[in-house]
Amino acid sequence: NAGVMQNPRHLVRRRGQEARLRCSPMKGHSHVYWYRQLPEEGLKFMVYLQKENIIDESGMPKERFSAEFPKEGPSILRIQQVVRGDSAAYFCASSPGGGAGSGNTIYFGEGSWLTVV
Amino acid sequence: GQQLNQSPQSMFIQEGEDVSMNCTSSSIFNTWLWYKQDPGEGPVLLIALYKAGELTSNGRLTAQFGITRKDSFLNISASIPSDVGIYFCAGRFNAGNNRKLIWGLGTSLAVNP
Numbered sequence: 387n388a389g390v391m392q393n394p395r396h397l398v399r400r401r402g403q404e405a406r407l408r409c410s411p412m413k414g415h416s417h418v419y420w421y422r423q424l425p426e427e428g429l430k431f432m433v434y435l436q437k438e439n440i441i442d443e444s445g446m447p448k449e450r451f452s453a454e455f456p457k458e459g460p461s462i463l464r465i466q467q468v469v470r471g472d473s474a475a476y477f478c479a480s481s482p483g484g485g486a487g488s489g490n491t492i493y494f495g496e497g498s499w500l501t502v503v
Numbered sequence: 504g505q506q507l508n509q510s511p512q513s514m515f516i517q518e519g520e521d522v523s524m525n526c527t528s529s530s531i532f533n534t535w536l537w538y539k540q541d542p543g544e545g546p547v548l549l550i551a552l553y554k555a556g557e558l559t560s561n562g563r564l565t566a567q568f569g570i571t572r573k574d575s576f577l578n579i580s581a582s583i584p585s586d587v588g589i590y591f592c593a594g595r596f597n598a599g600n601n602r603k604l605i606w607g608l609g610t611s612l613a614v615n616p
Contacts, residue, residue, distance in 0.1 A: 428608045434603060491536065
C-alpha cells in the first residue's frame with residue numbers, strides 16, 4: 387500500500403475550522419475511495435470517485451463534507467466547520483478500475499488522523 | 504449500511520498455534536479481500552480472491568472464496584507475535600458503477616509469545 391500517499395498524517399483543527407485531506411492514488415490508478423474509521427471501529431465507506439466524477443457518495447454526510455478528484459492533482463476530502471465528532475482516521479484507497487478481477491482490488495494509504503479540539 | 508458477519512470478534516492465542524477466521528454475507532460476491540491493520544496504520548492487503556472455490560496462499564496465510572460465493576475464510580498457520588493486529592474481510596459484487604466494498608467489523612488477534 388506504499389503507493390497511495392496521504393497527507394497530512396496528523397491534523398489538529400479547532401471547532402469551526404476547515405480540514406483538507408489529500409490523497410494521491412497509486413500510479414496508474416484512476417479510482418479513489420475515502421473511508422472513515424473511528425477508534426475501535428471498522429472502516430466506513432464515504433465516497434468513491436473517478437477522475438473529475440463522483441460515482442458514489444452514499445456514505446458522505448449531507449452537510450460540511452465534500453470530495454473531489456480533479457483531472458490534475460490529488461483527491462481532496464474537505465470538511466468545513468469541523469466539530470469534535472469529526473475526529474477520526476480518514477483513509478484513502480485506490481484501485482486500477484476496469485472490469486472484474488484485479489481491477490477491483492483496492493490499496494490503502496496510511497491514513498490521515500484528524501483531531502478536533 | 505450493509506455489513507459482513509465476521510467472526511470471531513477477537514482471539515487470544517499462543518505463539519505457534521493456527522488461527523482461523525471467517526466472513527459470511529447474505530449476498531453473493533465476486534470479490535473477497537482480506538486486510539490486516541496495525542495500530543496507527545492503514546489496512547494492508549493480504550489476499551485477494553476473485554473466483555468461487557479459489558484457494559490462495561500468501562506465506563503462512565491461506566484464504567478461500569466459498570463455493571456459495573457468500574463466505575470466505577482466512578487461516579494463519581504457526582502464528583508469531585507480529586501477526587498481532589486487526590484482520591478485516593471485505594467483499595463486493597460488481598454491477599455497473601457499484602464498486603463499494605462491504606466490510607466486516609474485524610477480528611482482533613493477540614498472540615502470546
